[in-house]
Amino acid sequence: MPTKLKPVDVAIVGVGLTGTIIAKELAEAGLKVVGLERGRWRDTDPDFAMPYVHDELRYVGRHELMQDLSRETITFRNNAAETALPMRQLGSFRPGEGVGGAAVHWGGLTWRFLPWDFETRSRTLARYGKGQLAEDCTSQDWGVTYDELERHFDRFEYLYGISGKAGNLRGRIVPGGNPFEGPRSREYPNPPLKTSYAGALFTQAAEKMGYKPFPTPTGALSRAYTNEYGATINACVYCGYCQFFGCEMGAKASPQTAVLPNLMKQKNFELRTHANVTKVDLDAARKRAIGVTYVDSRGREFEQPAEMVLLCSYVLNNVRLMLLSGIGKPYDPAANTGVVGRNYAYQTPSSVTLFFEDRVFNQFMAAGGMGMTIDEFNGDNFDHSGLGFIGGGFFQAATSGSRPIEVRPVPRGTPRWGSEWKRAVATYFNRSFPITIQGACQSYRGNYLDLDPTYRDAYGLPLLRMTFDRRENEHKMSLWLTDKAAQIAKAIGPSKMNVAPRTEKYTIVPYQSTHNTGGAIMGADPASSAVNKYLQSWAVPNVFVVGASAFPQNGGYNPTGTVGALAYWTLDAIRSRYLKRPGPLAG
């Protein structure tokens, strides 16, 4: 029998990027908040201390900061005709585990999705007509606009101290920034990082071709900065151990550096680590959450009664908890009805690697999100007439850290082993750099999340099943974008190039990006979205589901900036409206 605990006002499931912000704000507003985190406590000291944190095998190869799949994983198949099998080791994406979640090991890139992204379907129909969208494409509008989110983007960027350069200040185009971004109310809180050699060459070539390169906005901080919560994030030293690592300098924005120092002092907040939530408990009518059930590190089961439940864990776990708890109708792809699990999407990354004979790039001197970007080919920033696809992605000359276990490019055609390989890796490890393309991914009827009929987690509960493949839209887009990037690469003048568009069947094996999206999507219509525009469950209004699980499809950017904005957006609705009058905020 589970032990029943003293009721609280708010139970937060997952103490990562969104959970820490929401916990801090609601605790400060006077609510009794419990944060339930299935992993352990982690902090800059001692967990990310030198020299042990500069260990590529441990952090990248053996996934030190990432989800322990022995207890819980997902199953995967490309389409519903196949039998899904468990993801036995991490590959394509790397969710976090422990306090801070994936925002401990994230790469730092902090984007605002384009105004177009939030209105993908209606703007596509308006500009191109119905023929531009694939028949089975279920991409839709978000129910929220860029303008509504602007001040929340702003607040998140100032919380995390993002380094960048504005390109559009209240409608005025500013040289040196991204001219395609939505209007922002003010400049970034911190200036851009320094420019690497790769970034400088890319900038030169791109400008010559008429593009408008600008520094990639990132949570690796260009200078020490104290945010509104009184937390100080330090200046980055370009050590190059950033994405997949914790930061020994406390110079990468994260829950640890930006929020936890304040949150852990909140009297109304209690953190429980090793608390693995297995379901949200509902009342008999299944219209109201009465709390959550979790299992602790000794296997004991607890019921934590709560007035509100906020699902703030990773995309995949948010959706799984909804399915396990019976919150909202599961998606049925055959009938195209139901909402939970619908519109799972991902990313369509591709790249061009440039090889040189006589130039060294020192790409190991780097920071997460260090790079120069162009955005000409993102969203609907270019005319898609006749191209046969929608969406795009940003191109970046990336200097995010080259370490030789994971990053050791050799020209195509080089053998995988032996003396010839050895010569190539010795020559090109320091004489190459990539232009990466963060391609978008639309949503489709056949791409969805549900519960696996066969495989179970350590508690005997069904695993989440992912059915996913990219479609013709993504393949055409990737070919087209990667060709554009190759033209820039060619202008830079490498001796060789690997041009690698993404056109093959999606595979869960090689790392691509931890940018899973959807499954508990937001929208204006309860028939086609699991949560309303405030991320509140349509079915159980005292449950909010926060994160990239709310994205109806994925844009051509890293998701974190938009996730942060959604957290503040939700919070604003909870504080200003829900707490005064609990109940549905939309519909």
Added chain:
Amino acid sequence: MGQSSGRRWFLKSVTALGGAASLPAPAPAAEPHAQHGTRVPSQTYMYLTQPEVAFVEAAVARLIPADELGPGAKEAGVATFIDRQLFGGWGTMAKMYRQGPWPEGTPQQGYQSPLTPQQVYRIGIGEVNAHCTKQYGSSFSALTAAQQDEVLRGLDGGKIGLEGVRSQFFFNMLLANTLEGFFADPIYGGNRDKVGWKLVGFPGVAAVYTAHVDQHGVPYNAMPVSIQDIVDKVAQVDEHGHPKHVLLTRKD
């Protein structure tokens, strides 16, 4: 150590940042690892049997051979690295999902073997040695280099079929572990004398690069620093624990 002397490295300077004035007192024109003195590479094994060690050493010596560019995977201690990895959590799939059923699945679905890496090596090595004995009359480690390459090419691509484990699966694991062992920090038993890092010009544990990161196109030939070097105080560190890299000029 003779293998690694294909190139000579000379002390040039200490990185400009953070008290660069206080140069350590190096032995000029010395091999970097000479500073380690008498550190003896481990020859003890936790999981692999002696015939298995012989196989792994012979195989990794072909995957990353010693040649005019310097030592290969065998000299780097990759067999020791693989043995320790197999003995530890990775070799027993401590953080991997291990419940059945175990259909083979599609390539897109990834690792679906019911075998742990420990078992993959045990079965794989046994069967490859049996194949070699049948085909060439002796086990893999006793073959000529050309014969060994022929066998490895047969595994890589699946031309040589194995019974207990797919040959490509075994080969991919062996190759991935060889690369890891060649490039991982030496604390794991491979990358001895940081030969992998020296080959490609990777400095290992990072220094503060703020002053260097925008020196475009300027080579940064640092004597690589390992975690062990810092713990042993062979490398000097700044107040945050970043090593002060010693820069070298290269005389080929």
